[in-house]
Amino acid sequence: MRKSILLMLGVLSLFSCIQDENVFLVNESDEAKVQELTATEAQSKFARILSKAVSGSVEVRRFLKDEALKQFDNDYDVFYPYVKDKVVQGSQTFRDILLSYCDSDKELEQVEQAQPLLTILVPDLTLFWEFDASKWDVYDEEVAVLCREDKDNTLYENGEAIGQMETGDIPAFPCLVVKTNERLRVNTSVTRADGGASYEFVDDAFDGSKRAPQTRHWDADIPLEPQEDLEAYVSGSSLLPSVIQSYKEFKNVFNAFHRDYVYYGITKENKPGILNQRIREKLYRMCINPTAFIRLSDDEVDPKLQNTTQEKRQLSNAEILQRIWTDGAFEFRIYYYVGAENDDKVMDRKMSFTCRADKLFSVSQVHLHHKNSTAFRHQKNFYTVDAKNLKPKWLYVDKLFDKGQNRVFTGPWDLYSNSSVIYMFASEFDPDGSKTITKTVSSEYVNKADFSIESEKGDFPVKLGYGFSSTKRVTAVAEIETTIGSDELGTIELRFTDPIILDDKNGTYRLYNCSSGDLQVTFLPIDSYK
Structure with missing residues (x-):
């Protein structure tokens, strides 16, 4: 596999955008549920499960590619709450397949509770080499998965941690990124009949259904980075x-x-x-x-x-x-x-x-x-x-200093x-x-x-x-x-x-x-x- 080839051009290019932890609101009962796993723990756990599924099934890889190409939020994002119940093969849904790689149903439930905006990104790396959702060869079973919240940039393949990317590296191989979707938020004013969460776009500019506006030009302010809390403990x-x-x-x-x-x-x-x-x-x-x-x-x-x-x-x-x-x-x-x-x-x-x-x-x-x-x-x-x-x-x-410097x-x-x-x-x-x-x-x-x-x-x-x-x-x-x-x-x-x-x-x-x-x-x- 080509995982030994790394282009030194900035690891941030992996990610379609910087996560804003404040873009969605969760009511008190929901907040109590997500305390079991931190964002890093939830994403890392999901990355291991997902890496098994994409390594073991061409149908899963094709499913993720097709969903990413829809660009529902104007990026190659696959929003897990929207796709988890879609049929991938036979009568199996995407969630059914992921569960087959879990030790228990609770393992996936913990991730879902901790990450209500769980998303799988197919990164656009065409600035560096020929890979994005449209160029993904789904018959290549070697696919790495990493998660945005993991500061160590751990790479997972078929459920195993296979190494860590150095800061500043770009992978020259197919990969997926587990993240929180910063273009959506939980709509707390709407309660679905089945008790599930309802979602809305942070800005209409992210709504893929409006990708072809009637006017020739349009403008939008794009949220870019969250503001740091300078008084944080x-x-x-x-x-x-x-x-x-x-x-x-x-x-x-x-x-x-x-x-x-x-x-x-x-x-x-x-x-x-x-x-x-x-x-x-x-x-x-x-x-x-x-x-x-x-x-x-x-x-x-x-x-x-x-x-x-x-x-x-x-x-x-x-x-x-x-x-x-x-x-x-x-x-x-x-x-x-x-x-x-x-x-x-x-x-x-x-x-x-x-x-x-x-x-x-x-x-x-x-x-x-x-x-x-x-x-x-x-x-x-x-x-x-x-x-x-x-x-x-x-x-x-x-x-900014090497160890031992005064x-x-x-x-x-x-x-x-x-x-x-x-x-x-x-x-x-x-x-x-x-x-x-x-x-x-x-x-x-x-x-x-x-x-x-x-x-x-x-x-x-x-x-x-x-x-x-x-x-x-x-x-x-x-x-x-x-x-x-x-x-x-x-x-x-x-x-x-x-x-x-x-x-x-x-x-x-x-x-x-x-x-x-x-x-x-x-x-x-x-x-x-x-």
């Missing part, structure tokens, strides 16, 4: 155990700070603690206000949005996303400043990294202008993208000598003439009376309980070497007294974010020895 596995424990320890303790526990080991009993030299702060994630995009993309090498066109057919959402972003990446320069009481200069550290624009922003929709074909030309689709439809996304900075910006937070406030200045770097800019920073130092004895070595101050009796404020000037064309994103202040966790829910946590100007960031303490 994160898994506890992302946090240092002492961070979680500090939240639990001081949840209802007045004048105690999370970092008292993390850095000094001080508990709610308020006994003196010793500075943990291993703990550092890191830039966990950042997001940028989309209103700053035009300013950030002003240099020739910066990524930009562009319109695109396609003759004969409509583009999938993945294809649109691949085309509307130009090449290039933003380069960010991060400067950190923390004052030291025994030094008239602020200590500084620098960090830089690059990232593509689609890692920072999602595109909520594009405008489609369709021109019908005539005797002299093919039909043509014009896709127009507007920066006002950009939405912010969290950029997880860790993922991602921290300060030493141990020693309040005996250093300021209780750390400043971060961020800019998008553009090559141009160099310049020096100055920033005034106001350092705050804890009263030495808040500390008791020092250790025998004299370099690990002991903190006396939590809270500060008083602070001393000292101003200083920080100098930043930058360029004339670089775009400033704002100044962030991280205070020792800032919380780390704001709320918890079922083992997940809502984090405290610092923000200023066009920038919002999350800092997390980490163990620098791990």
Whole structure:
């Protein structure tokens, strides 16, 4: 089989569009049913079952090809709720055949409950090689199945996991994609007589029965990507155990700070603690206000949005996303400043990294202008993208660095000598003439009376309980070497007294974010020895 041949052109081209988990509504009783399986579990389970059916039956392959070619939603989608009861061979329906490959009826029922918009896509890969629904040779029994929600891109054939595609690969062999249909939603206002769900199109532009409009041209706004919830809770596995424990320890303790526990080991009993030299702060994630995009993309090498066109057919959402972003990446320069009481200069550290624009922003929709074909030309689709439809996304900075690279910006937070406030200045770097800019920073130092004895070595101050009796404020000037064309994103202040966790829910946590100007960031303490 040709599964060893992979074209390095972007795995997103597999998918006809990006799934929007918010495009359909489920009432409370339905929601209770789908909790048994997650979307990933349901799709993976269905992918295994489907891979057995398509490997074992040419009739199933022909059935899926014929259904895909109908393009009921203007894509090569086979909507499972619509086709499951259709006869494939003899008296067997599609669902009957799938059940014959299940360990029990309940196995398929769980998938159906968890994925009310379950869909099988025959991907259009004609941009890369000759495969789509119309070119599918159903007599070739070697067909791979994968599912959109699986971050590992696991390939299934005849019920077995046969490997994983690397990010950026395109399969050069027949394949099917299990997904949620983003062009439909459950119509909760309509109840079918048989008790089943009723469905409706998100937009008339997706209704295949209206594929041939009477007018020569028509327009539609196409939903493209879901908007990320920036306040979403994160898994506890992302946090240092002492961070979680500090939240639990001081949840209802007045004048105690999370970092008292993390850095000094001080508990709610308020006994003196010793500075943990291993703990550092890191830039966990950042997001940028989309209103700053035009300013950030002003240099020739910066990524930009562009319109695109396609003759004969409509583009999938993945294809649109691949085309509307130009090449290039933003380069960010991060400067950190923390004052030291025994030094008239602020200590500084620098960090830089690059990232593509689609890692920072999602595109909520594009405008489609369709021109019908005539005797002299093919039909043509014009896709127009507007920066006002950009939405912010969290950029997880860790993922941009190789393991072992330095991602921290300060030493141990020693309040005996250093300021209780750390400043971060961020800019998008553009090559141009160099310049020096100055920033005034106001350092705050804890009263030495808040500390008791020092250790025998004299370099690990002991903190006396939590809270500060008083602070001393000292101003200083920080100098930043930058360029004339670089775009400033704002100044962030991280205070020792800032919380780390704001709320918890079922083992997940809502984090405290610092923000200023066009920038919002999350800092997390980490163990620098791990």
